[in-house]
Amino acid sequence: MQAATLPLSGIRVVERGHGVAAAYAGRLLGTLGADVLLIEPPGGSALRRLPPFFAERSDLGVMFAYLSAGKRSIVCDEAAGLDRLLSEADVLLDDALSTVDATSDLTRSHPDLVVVSVRPFGLTGPKAGWAASELNLIHAASEGFLMPNGLSAEMFPQAPPLKIHGHFAELQGGTAAALAALAALWARPAVGGQLADVSIQDAAVALAAFAVQRHGDGSVEHRSTRSFRYGGVVECADGYVELLTLEERQWAALVELMGRPGWATVARYDDPVERGLDGPAINARIREWAKQHDVRSLVERAQALGLPMAKYDAPREVLDSPHTLARGTTASVEVDGLGPLRIVTSPYLIDGQPLELRSGPPALDSARADPGPWPVSTVAA
Amino acid sequence: MTPLDGLRILDFTAHAAGPFCTHMLAQLGAECIKVETALRPDIFRRPHPVYGRMHAATFDQVSSVKRSIRLNLKHREGPPLALRLAALSDVVAESFRPGVLDRLGVGYAEMRTAREDIVMVSISASGQSGPDSHFSGYAPMFGAWGGLGYLTGYVGGPPTEIRHVMDHAVGMHAAVATLAALQRRRATGCGCHVDVSARDVAAAFAGDALLRADAGERPERRGNEHEGIAPHGVYPTAEDDRWITIVAGGDEAWAGLLEAMHRTDLAGDPRFDTPAARYRHREDLDREVGAWTCRRSGEESVALLQSHGVAAHVSWSVAELAADEHLRQRAAIVDVDVPGAGVRAAVGSPIRFSTTSEVGLRSGTPELGEAEEYVYGALLGLARRERERLVDDGVIH
Numbered sequence: 001m002q003a004a005t006l007p008l009s010g011i012r013v014v015e016r017g018h019g020v021a022a023a024y025a026g027r028l029l030g031t032l033g034a035d036v037l038l039i040e041p042p043g044g045s046a047l048r049r050l051p052p053f054f055a056e057r058s059d060l061g062v063m064f065a066y067l068s069a070g071k072r073s074i075v076c077d078e079a080a081g082l083d084r085l086l087s088e089a090d091v092l093l094d095d096a097l098s099t100v101d102a103t104s105d106l107t108r109s110h111p112d113l114v115v116v117s118v119r120p121f122g123l124t125g126p127k128a129g130w131a132a133s134e135l136n137l138i139h140a141a142s143e144g145f146l147m148p149n150g151l152s153a154e155m156f157p158q159a160p161p162l163k164i165h166g167h168f169a170e171l172q173g174g175t176a177a178a179l180a181a182l183a184a185l186w187a188r189p190a191v192g193g194q195l196a197d198v199s200i201q202d203a204a205v206a207l208a209a210f211a212v213q214r215h216g217d218g219s220v221e222h223r224s225t226r227s228f229r230y231g232g233v234v235e236c237a238d239g240y241v242e243l244l245t246l247e248e249r250q251w252a253a254l255v256e257l258m259g260r261p262g263w264a265t266v267a268r269y270d271d272p273v274e275r276g277l278d279g280p281a282i283n284a285r286i287r288e289w290a291k292q293h294d295v296r297s298l299v300e301r302a303q304a305l306g307l308p309m310a311k312y313d314a315p316r317e318v319l320d321s322p323h324t325l326a327r328g329t330t331a332s333v334e335v336d337g338l339g340p341l342r343i344v345t346s347p348y349l350i351d352g353q354p355l356e357l358r359s360g361p362p363a364l365d366s367a368r369a370d371p372g373p374w375p376v377s378t379v380a381a
Numbered sequence: 382m383t384p385l386d387g388l389r390i391l392d393f394t395a396h397a398a399g400p401f402c403t404h405m406l407a408q409l410g411a412e413c414i415k416v417e418t419a420l421r422p423d424i425f426r427r428p429h430p431v432y433g434r435m436h437a438a439t440f441d442q443v444s445s446v447k448r449s450i451r452l453n454l455k456h457r458e459g460p461p462l463a464l465r466l467a468a469l470s471d472v473v474a475e476s477f478r479p480g481v482l483d484r485l486g487v488g489y490a491e492m493r494t495a496r497e498d499i500v501m502v503s504i505s506a507s508g509q510s511g512p513d514s515h516f517s518g519y520a521p522m523f524g525a526w527g528g529l530g531y532l533t534g535y536v537g538g539p540p541t542e543i544r545h546v547m548d549h550a551v552g553m554h555a556a557v558a559t560l561a562a563l564q565r566r567r568a569t570g571c572g573c574h575v576d577v578s579a580r581d582v583a584a585a586f587a588g589d590a591l592l593r594a595d596a597g598e599r600p601e602r603r604g605n606e607h608e609g610i611a612p613h614g615v616y617p618t619a620e621d622d623r624w625i626t627i628v629a630g631g632d633e634a635w636a637g638l639l640e641a642m643h644r645t646d647l648a649g650d651p652r653f654d655t656p657a658a659r660y661r662h663r664e665d666l667d668r669e670v671g672a673w674t675c676r677r678s679g680e681e682s683v684a685l686l687q688s689h690g691v692a693a694h695v696s697w698s699v700a701e702l703a704a705d706e707h708l709r710q711r712a713a714i715v716d717v718d719v720p721g722a723g724v725r726a727a728v729g730s731p732i733r734f735s736t737t738s739e740v741g742l743r744s745g746t747p748e749l750g751e752a753e754e755y756v757y758g759a760l761l762g763l764a765r766r767e768r769e770r771l772v773d774d775g776v777i778h
Contacts, residue, residue: 216725
């Protein structure tokens with residue numbers, strides 16, 4: 001998509017953050033067309049130093065490279081310079097200021113500025129000052145305690161509860177921060193700028209809404225009992241698939257796919273409740289059957305029958321998938337020292353067109369040479 | 382006041398991901414009209430035996446704050462009525478399989494004839510285009526296709542399914558894209574069709590690993606570990622099935638941890654004298670930390686560790702989450718009074734605004750068709766006699 005037609009074309013965002021959440025908020029807004037300027041201290045943002053690092057470039061954090069692509073960087077550690085940049089900005093994404101008073105000072109001096117604070121536990125409440133990283137936060141939002149289910153839970157019954165790969169909670173915090181920024185921008189003509197307070201824990205808790213509702217309904221969820229009664233992660237001859245039959249027609253498709261074996265066509269199994277009660281026995285049959293089959297042909301045949309089944313793709317396979325390539329949801333960007341690398345742009349297409357990244361991750365202070373719309377010459381070097 | 386006062390969404394989404402998108406926007410103040418048919422109500426209004434639940438139990442958290450109407454799109458009078466409602470709406474949201482609304486005559490092209498600057502958001506498993514766009518799927522499949530499921534799991538174990546949190550993460554991303562599209566409409570007068578692919582949201586959560594893969598590396602499952610950081614784990618406590626998380630990678634946090642554990646003797650241990658050394662010897666380190674945590678309660682350890690600047694938290698059960706004083710003070714968890722079910726905990730808005738502050742759960746879950754008088758009568762201007770005819774003919778059904 002051309003930059004001028006991107007949804008947020010003309011919106012300017014200053015990002016002053018060290019964490020993953022603020023960086024992802026900036027990344028989402030940037031990919032949607034906003035000009036994002038990363039304010040860094042003289043040594044660079046802490047995110048640059050967050051491991052893991054690339055094997056071939058041990059000084060470049062992978063998360064920084066992923067989340068900072070498309071942004072510009074300016075080194076600025078003086079209040080006057082920041083003030084001048086904010087006077088040109090629509091949105092400030094911040095994880096540095098730790099009190100409502102400090103952030104409110106900014107909205108007073110820049111009345112049209114949308115200030116979004118995104119911190120582990122937010123700006124208010126008894127834990128506002130607590131330290132936390134991803135592992136703490138995903139487990140502070142209950143999804144950690146509820147993971148894993150299914151095959152993993154069966155194989156490792158004594159293991160501690162499990163986090164989701166990477167920075168799931170923090171990225172969700174970033175998504176909520178981007179949503180906060182856009183909602184406040186929508187309200188700006190009526191009310192001017194304001195402060196939005198986003199907590200990564202709150203954002204991750206929002207995702208756990210169903211578990212909270214069930215708790216209120218008297219149902220206690222636990223990772224050892226939350227598994228699907230049958231289906232879930234199933235091992236095949238050469239890999240794993242996910243299989244689910246939530247609707248009757250999907251169960252019928254599974255029976256068809258298995259070649260209508262006698263055990264699956266007994267009258268009792270016409271009743272989904274009976275099947276749910278008999279889950280472990282059904283699962284044993286499904287697993288025995290699946291081990292005889294290759295993943296790719298099985299998924300193809302299942303989907304042709306309308307049966308929800310998916311291959312567990314490794315990262316390389318996701319990149320090489322004809323579907324990923326056809327939709328253009330990754331782009332090639334230059335990563336200094338590593339050459340061009342393919343990187344996830346955005347999970348959206350707009351009017352059928354993928355979004356774009358204007359560049360790879362920025363070198364420190366890159367905006368001095370490439371200021372874009374920002375008045376960087378007024379900021380002390 | 383709310384930030385999205387005055388916006389109206391015509392909502393054809395069902396199940397979890399799509400409804401969570403419009404639920405977020407409704408909590409931020411948009412008026413959301415949820416369209417269903419009695420012929421096939423939202424699956425979440427019905428029981429779910431495959432989950433082991435014999436009653437509907439998860440509808441409220443994506444459907445409160447919405448208005449409900451019935452509309453049978455398969456009746457020949459259904460689609461024209463849908464288009465008249467679209468003409469009064471800013472956003473149309475849907476989560477059918479790609480192509481279904483086109484076949485019914487209410488796809489994006491028709492919606493645009495009803496209102497030229499309409500923003501339509503389509504949320505699907507694999508997107509509206511591409512060779513797999515016809516694939517059906519649920520949350521664990523999005524994770525499987527996007528690489529996130531492959532990467533999640535214990536070292537040496539299988540990939541792991543990611544449940545409703547994946548649906549809801551898709552919905553939150555869709556809400557972001559919808560508001561961005563509205564921002565463009567405000568600037569240019571142009572609407573657009575936003576195509577959100579759930580598997581691509583999962584891939585975005587695995588974007589770090591995909592980038593490494595293109596650099597020639599092979600990221601694998603690491604359990605609760607984080608490459609390069611130790612201690613970084615989930616540790617047992619003196620209580621049954623109660624765990625705490627501790628992350629103390631930097632030198633300052635490491636010093637705080639040793640103080641809290643009264644183990645400053647380890648400061649001089651060459652296995653642990655730099656972050657890199659601690660990571661190399663993380664199994665030894667985890668034994669030391671675990672031996673300390675398992676002698677006391679989770680709350681006691683966490684309070685002590687936080688007072689020393691160490692990132693730590695109990696791995697909350699849902700009951701603890703629902704009672705968490707911090708979350709309640711922030712209104713991230715609120716009590717709702719459900720007719721027939723009493724007072725129970727619910728998740729509120731994850732965002733607090735200083736000015737447009739009235740966000741959150743402002744009303745309960747609607748009964749099927751509860752807002753028809755308002756929507757078909759007050760909004761659309763259909764007289765009672767005409768509405769009754771549409772009901773009798775099975776259009777409003």
